[in-house]
Amino acid sequence: MSKYDVAVIGSGPGGYVAAIRCAQLGMKTAIIEKYNTLGGTCLNVGCIPSKALLDSSHHYDDAMRHFEEHGIDIPGDIKINFEKMIARKQKVVDQTCDGVAFLMKKNNIDVFTGMGSFVDATHIKIEGEETQTIEAAKTIIATGSKPATLPFIELDKERIITSTEALSLKEIPKHMIVIGGGVIGLELGQVYRRLGADVTVIEYMDRITPGMDKVLSKELTKVLKKQGVKFQLSHAVNKVERNGDEVTVTAKNKKGEEVSFTGDYVLVSVGRRPYTDKLNATAAGVKVNERGQIEVNEHLQTNVSNIYAIGDVVRGAMLAHKAEEEGVFVAETIAGQKPHINYNLIPNVIYTWPEVASVGQTEEQLKEAGANYKVGQFPMRALGRSRASGDIDGLIKIIADKATDEVLGVHMIGARVADLISEAVTAMEFRASAEDIARMSHAHPTYAEAVKEAALAATDDRALHV
Incomplete structure (x- = not known):
């Protein structure tokens, strides 16, 4: 029987990142995945394929609706080769999943393909082409989530x-x-x-x-x-x-x-529901609540001291980057380090066009809490960069504490705000004030100037370009 310092059940963003960090910290690590490809929902049927289709459809939409105004004339009809579009999506998925497999090899992580389930708190049975059992001193549950439905809906997966x-x-x-x-x-x-x-x-x-x-x-x-x-x-x-x-x-x-x-x-x-089917958590003594979530403490440790859980199977937002942070957190906790996660600063993003991104408190939350705050807002259409690209929809909203000027929340809709939100996360991690952001030089012409302008608007209402 193979013995490991850590076994990770599930190879999504939380699981594979946890495995890599455990290996980096010198632990003998195994990862168990029931499917033939690594990467979990995000890489196979979630974040990555959806973004591939969003980008492909965006190119088509631009060609149909915007090329002419940019002086680009295409002779003949523009047609969709939907089969090719789907094939490109799959190619992106395959390349990304292959990249995870490479990272497992690079970090000397043993990969087991099959359904992992607890025999007891230190033994995991893996049912694949053959059935085997491994022993793990520590286990990280990272089995993710599945699409939820309503009780009266029968999903036929066709229509x-x-x-x-x-x-x-x-x-x-x-x-x-x-x-x-x-x-x-x-x-x-x-x-x-x-x-x-x-x-x-x-x-x-x-x-x-x-x-x-x-x-x-x-x-x-x-x-x-x-x-x-x-x-x-x-x-x-x-x-x-x-x-x-x-x-x-x-x-x-x-x-x-x-x-x-x-x-x-x-x-x-x-929405989605935590996926713990066939995990046999009860055999290890792990508690699962009425919502199907695995209960954990502030260290993401279950009621069984050597078993941890991360990502979509525990409380909090079901986000790939939240799972990654938790994967690193648990690996470093097991190694005796003292990592931290600020859950208030986990950004949320919607990859429509325009994109939508948010971090920190909403105005509704602050109102409900009776907080004393101020708001600065700036429209994307006032930017030279937005007019140059034609992406004039959207705005940036910054909420700051009225007394201290500390930024409490940043909310964005516009071109490339999925990338811009990281500026807000960085600022808030270091407890920046709206004036701090307002006094930083932002390159011109860029979409990021809207962040500076919104910060100026929150600082004595002194935005320059509206």
């Missing part, structure tokens, strides 16, 4: 689908109905809207992206409507029925009236 199937369709839908106005539904909805599908988003709450600052929800709704996406807010879906190639969604609106929507595909995008 009533999740994000996994939406990434590998054989045709462009005529009318895609998206149940859920969160990150995944909006990103994939925009992909297929750009490619010519009618897209209707049905959301239970009174706004999309309800966890983000309200100004972002409002601006993103306005922009997506302009792009042709239809929204049905404050609608509670209660039935989804398929009849041949048609799917009908029935919902109650805020007046209590029952309304129906018919399309050829329904994307169920109502």
Whole structure:
């Protein structure tokens, strides 16, 4: 029987990063993955393939709607080779997953392919082509999550689908109905809207992206409507029925009236659930709560002292970069170091175009807490760089403490804000004030100038370009 200092169950961003850091710290490490490719949901059927399709569809959308204004004339009709687009997406996925496999070899991490489950707190059975058992002094559970659904919806994975199937369709839908106005539904909805599908988003709450600052929800709704996406807010879906190639969604609106929507595909995008199926956590004595999450303390340690859990299976946002931070945190904790994670400074990003990004407290949260704060806001359309590229939608909003000027939250929608949010995270990690950001030189012309201008607006309302 092979013995390891650490075994990691799950090879998503949290799992493989945890394994690498454990190996770097001198631990003999194994990683267990039930699928034939490493990388988990993010690399195989999540972050990476969705961004590949977002980029491909963005190129097509630019060619159809914006090339002419840039003086680019293309003779003949512009056509979509959807099969080739999907194939390119898969190539990106394969290259990325191969990269993780290379990192395992580089760091001398043993990879086991098969379903890992606890025999007891120190032994893990792996059922793959053959069944074997390994012994691990410490185990890190990083089994991630799966798409959630509603109890009355039967997912046939043909017409009533999740994000996994939406990434590998054989045709462009005529009318895609998206149940859920969160990150995944909006990103994939925009992909297929750009490619010519009618897209209707049905959301239970009174706004999309309800966890983000309200100004972002409002601006993103306005922009997506302009792009042709239809929204049905404050609608509670209660039935989804398929009849041949048609799917009908029935919902109650805020007046209590029952309304129906018919399309050829329904994307169920109502969040994700922790995946602990077949882990046999009880055999190790690990507690799992009523929501399916593994309970952990502030060290991400379960009630069984040698077993830790990270990522989507524990509390907090289901984000790949949050899982990575936790993977490093646990590896360093096991090694006797004293790492830290500031969960308030884990950024949240939506990769639509314009992109949406946020870190820290929303204005709604600060109001509810009775905080004394001030706000600075700057429109992207006031930037020379935005006008040059034609990406004038969006804004930057900075919230700071009224007494100390410390930045409490930064909320962005616009071109490349998925990258710009790191400036806000860095500033807030060092407890910068709005004036600190306002006094830093930002290159001209760049999108980042909007961050400086928003900081100036929060500092005695002295933005320069509005």
